[in-house]
Amino acid sequence: xxxxxxxxLPRVTPRNEHFWTGGARxxxxxxxCGACGFFVHPPTPRCxxxxxxxxxxxAVSGRARVVSYTWNHQAWVPAxxxxxxxxxxxxxxxxxxxxxxxxxxxxxxxxxxGMAVRATFEQHGDVxxxxxxxxxxx
Amino acid sequence: xxxxFLEKRAVISGIGQSEVGRRLxxxxxxxxxxxxxxxxxxxxxxxxxxxxxATYPGAMATPPGFSxxxxxxxxxxxxxxxxxxxxxxxxxxxxxxxxxxxxxxxxGVATHVLCFRSxxxxxxxxxxxxxxxxxxxxxxxxxxxTGELQWTLPFRAYSAANWIALLAxxxxxxxxxxxxxxxxxxxxxxxxxxxxxxxxxxxxxSLEEYLAARPISxxxxxxxxxxxxxxxxxxxxxRAEAARDLRRRxxxxxxxxxxIHGRPSWDQWDDLTSMAARDAGSMLWRRTQLRPADVxxxxxxxxxxxxxxxxxxxxxxxxxxESGPFVEGGARIALDGELPLNxxxxxxSGGRLHGYGFLHEACVQLWGEGGERQVPGSPQVAVAAxxxxxxxxxxxxxxxx
Numbered sequence: 001x002x003x004x005x006x007x008x009l010p011r012v013t014p015r016n017e018h019f020w021t022g023g024a025r026x027x028x029x030x031x032x033c034g035a036c037g038f039f040v041h042p043p044t045p046r047c048x049x050x051x052x053x054x055x056x057x058x059a060v061s062g063r064a065r066v067v068s069y070t071w072n073h074q075a076w077v078p079a080x081x082x083x084x085x086x087x088x089x090x091x092x093x094x095x096x097x098x099x100x101x102x103x104x105x106x107x108x109x110x111x112x113x114g115m116a117v118r119a120t121f122e123q124h125g126d127v128x129x130x131x132x133x134x135x136x137x138x
Numbered sequence: 139x140x141x142x143f144l145e146k147r148a149v150i151s152g153i154g155q156s157e158v159g160r161r162l163x164x165x166x167x168x169x170x171x172x173x174x175x176x177x178x179x180x181x182x183x184x185x186x187x188x189x190x191x192a193t194y195p196g197a198m199a200t201p202p203g204f205s206x207x208x209x210x211x212x213x214x215x216x217x218x219x220x221x222x223x224x225x226x227x228x229x230x231x232x233x234x235x236x237x238x239x240x241x242x243x244x245x246g247v248a249t250h251v252l253c254f255r256s257x258x259x260x261x262x263x264x265x266x267x268x269x270x271x272x273x274x275x276x277x278x279x280x281x282x283x284t285g286e287l288q289w290t291l292p293f294r295a296y297s298a299a300n301w302i303a304l305l306a307x308x309x310x311x312x313x314x315x316x317x318x319x320x321x322x323x324x325x326x327x328x329x330x331x332x333x334x335x336x337x338x339x340x341x342x343x344s345l346e347e348y349l350a351a352r353p354i355s356x357x358x359x360x361x362x363x364x365x366x367x368x369x370x371x372x373x374x375x376x377r378a379e380a381a382r383d384l385r386r387r388x389x390x391x392x393x394x395x396x397x398i399h400g401r402p403s404w405d406q407w408d409d410l411t412s413m414a415a416r417d418a419g420s421m422l423w424r425r426t427q428l429r430p431a432d433v434x435x436x437x438x439x440x441x442x443x444x445x446x447x448x449x450x451x452x453x454x455x456x457x458x459x460e461s462g463p464f465v466e467g468g469a470r471i472a473l474d475g476e477l478p479l480n481x482x483x484x485x486x487s488g489g490r491l492h493g494y495g496f497l498h499e500a501c502v503q504l505w506g507e508g509g510e511r512q513v514p515g516s517p518q519v520a521v522a523a524x525x526x527x528x529x530x531x532x533x534x535x536x537x538x539x
Contacts, residue, residue, distance in 0.1 A: 008281060008296075010288035042289060042406075068311070068410055070303035071356040076296035083353070086295045088304055088405050100293050100304075100405045113311045129292055 005079045009127050015043050018057030023121030023128020027059035030097065039094045062119035063092040064132060069103065069111050085111055089132055105133040143425045148240035149388035150535065151250070151376040152181025153501045158336050158369035158489050159260070166206030166258040166368070171215055173370035174254055181374045182385025183250055188374075189221040190248030194235040194255055194493070196225030203262025206370055212254065222248040230396035230418060231439075231525025232493025233533060237394045239375040240533075251375045255494035259366035286403065299363055299442060301404040302526060303355035306444040309411040310357060315447070315462035317357055321348045322468040323443035323479075324361040324486050330473060331483025333511035338365055339487040362443040367489030371498045387538030389504050392519070395422030395532040402528040411459065412448060414530035415523065419452035422521075422532050430454040433534075434517030435503045436477055437496035440484040445526040453521060453532065478503075478513045493524030497533065504537040 012020050019041075022029035031040040033047035034054030046053055067090050071083040084102060091097040103111055104120065117132035154176025156169040178185060197208025209225035212218075222242045229235055232255055239251035283291040295301060309315050325345060331337035343361065351359040381388040395418035400408045407413065423429070430453060438449040447461035455477060456464035465471050471479035482488045482499040489495070500520035502508050516537070523532035 005294065007294065008283050008291040010292050011282035011284045013284075016288065042286075068304045068308040070300055070307055070358075071353070072294065072300055072303075073353040074297070074299065074355060076294075079294070083356075084294060086293055086300050086304065086355075088410065096406075096408070098405060100290055100295055102293050113308070127292075 004122060005081055005084070006077055007124060007129060009124055012126060015045075019043065020127050022057070022059065023123065023130060026121065028062045028091075028119040028130050029057045029059050030091075031055040032058040039091070039097050041097060041099070060091055060093045063135070064089040064117050064119070065092070066103070066111065066113055066115040066117060067098065068113060071108070087111075087132065089117060099130065102131050103133070104131045110134060143393065144244035145237070145240045145391050145394045145425070147244040147378050148391040149376050149378045149381045150373055150391065150501055151381040151384050151386060151388045152177045152179070152183065152374040153498050154178070154180055154372045155336070155498055156370040158338070158367055158491065160338060160365070160367060161260045162368040163261055164368065166203070166256055166370070167211055167215060169258065169368060169370040170207040170212060170254055170256040173256070173372040174212060174216065174252055177252065177372035177374050180386065181250075181376070183374060185216050185218060188218050188250050188252045190239060190242050190251030191218060191220055191223040192235045192239040192242070192251055192253045193225040194229055194232045195227040198227070203257060203259035203366070206256025206258050207254070222251070230398065230531035231529040233497060233522065233524040233531040234396060236373070236375060236497060236533065237396050237531055240391050240394060243375055243377040246377070249377050249380045252372060253375055254370060254372040255492055256370035257490065257492050258368040259490060260368045263366055289405065297355070298526065299355045299358060302442045302444055303358045304405070305410055305413065305448070306357055309444070309447070309459070312411055313459035313462060317349065318345065319462035319466050320357070320362065320443050320447065321345055322465040322471065323440060323446045323484075324348055326468045326471050327440060327480050327484035327486045327488070330481050330511055331487035333473070333509070334482050334488060337483040337488040338367060339483070358442060358444065361486065364441050364485035364490045365487070367491060369489060369491050371491050371494035373494070373497065373501065386505070389501055389538065390536045392428060392534040392536045393422050393425035395419055395530075397421040398528060398530065404527040407528065412452065413445070413526060414528050415449050415452035415525065418530040418532050419449070419454065419523070422534055423454060426534060428519060428534065432519050433477065433521050434515070435481060435500065435513050435520045436479050437481065437500045437520065437522045438479060439493060439496060439524040439526065440480055440486050441490065441526055443486065446480070446484070449523045452530070453523065473511060474514060481508060481511050481513060496524055497522040500535055504535055
């Protein structure tokens with residue numbers, strides 16, 4: 001097992017709790033509009049598409065694709081694993097439903113734009129950080 | 139229906155800059171006042187004539203050195219009698235504060251607005267550290283990320299270098315942009331800096347050295363990142379009628395761009411190969427009869443080299459995705475090229491004066507006072523643009539006739 005690196009953790013609030021704690025059940029959760037079905041991220045009190053207030057957390061499949069990535073070499077804070085990959089991924093359920101994240105379990109030559117990935121979680125107390133690992137075809 | 143574009147009532151009547159350098163160890167308010175008084179002297183104005191004050195980002199204690207002075211300090215230090223003032227972070231980039239000043243004089247709430255931007259990041263960050271991450275909080279402090287930072291910091295994306303690297307990588311992927319092309323932003327800036335006695339890095343930089351430099355966040359390397367500096371820049375925005383008899387022939391503000399139509403975010407922006415610059419740039423050209431081909435000199439933000447590529451596209455100097463080939467080889471953007479770019483050395487080699495340095499240099503060029511780095515042929519039209527990601531503001535200036 002690789003060592004878990006230091007992370008700045010988010011402050012969990014009523015508005016973002018579903019997102020940062022969903023990993024306890026292995027779920028990547030976003031707010032979804034009960035009126036129009038739009039997934040909302042980052043979370044807000046109203047659906048930005050139809051302005052309805054019926055937003056409820058809903059788990060998605062966790063499947064996603066890499067939209068962009070970078071290998072961070074600079075030691076902004078001390079860590080044992082430079083360089084490490086940062087990525088923006090697009091969640092399968094909705095075009096444009098994106099997250100910045102880290103890719104895990106993949107080598108330097110493997111990471112590419114368009115790569116199929118799925119969510120996995122790294123627990124830090126009450127917070128579960130959603131990370132993404134490659135989906136390898138059998 | 140026709141709308142009058144009132145920014146055309148505004149002019150720039152004077153500019154000033156403090157000493158600029160690495161770790162000057164000087165009081166940042168002292169630097170700020172040097173720049174402000176230089177701008178007043180340049181315009182031929184007494185401080186009693188200044189009735190407006192504008193700055194970006196206003197007083198801030200963190201990140202270290204990011205703000206050298208706020209509105210209140212400068213007002214008090216110069217005992218200004220203000221009819222209008224504005225300082226803050228939530229603006230269309232660093233030059234958003236100058237755009238506001240243009241609107242203030244156009245509306246008649248002020249006549250002569252002193253605008254300034256002051257930094258002392260080199261001194262504040264101490265020896266050898268760039269950092270300025272996490273809003274100044276240390277890793278061990280139990281700090282937790284809130285607001286927009288919760289979507290980047292927990293993923294170890296601590297720096298704008300990471301956020302911009304993601305945009306650059308996507309641009310490379312979609313358009314085939316290369317590091318050799320991106321390098322030209324840094325190399326041309328360095329060549330210009332060699333002709334600017336106030337620039338920080340003036341030694342020659344070769345493509346080989348650029349390509350061999352240590353990576354920061356791929357595809358960005360050390361030379362794609364600007365250099366923290368100490369220094370202040372100021373300028374006076376005046377209402378045109380009030381500037382007729384001043385020391386200088388004022389520069390006209392032909393148009394401003396401050397739009398943002400996409401989501402205000404680094405990672406949620408619709409097209410990750412562009413930025414808010416796209417909307418600000420497009421707005422600028424809707425407010426003038428001039429076209430990109432009329433621009434004689436371009437001063438485009440290079441806090442990271444990729445941002446300049448994005449601004450070149452945003453302002454229509456080349457097509458979408460074509461900025462790589464546009465700058466390839468560097469001849470087109472050289473001092474004697476078709477579109478001289480970042481003639482003072484940009485922030486990459488000139489120092490991170492944070493946006494205002496580009497506007498200052500645009501004025502220097504239009505007044506024909508660039509010395510060794512003066513663009514040949516008396517440039518008449520200049521564009522200055524600042525900001526990256528969701529921050530973007532730009533101004534088009536014309537020389538006095």
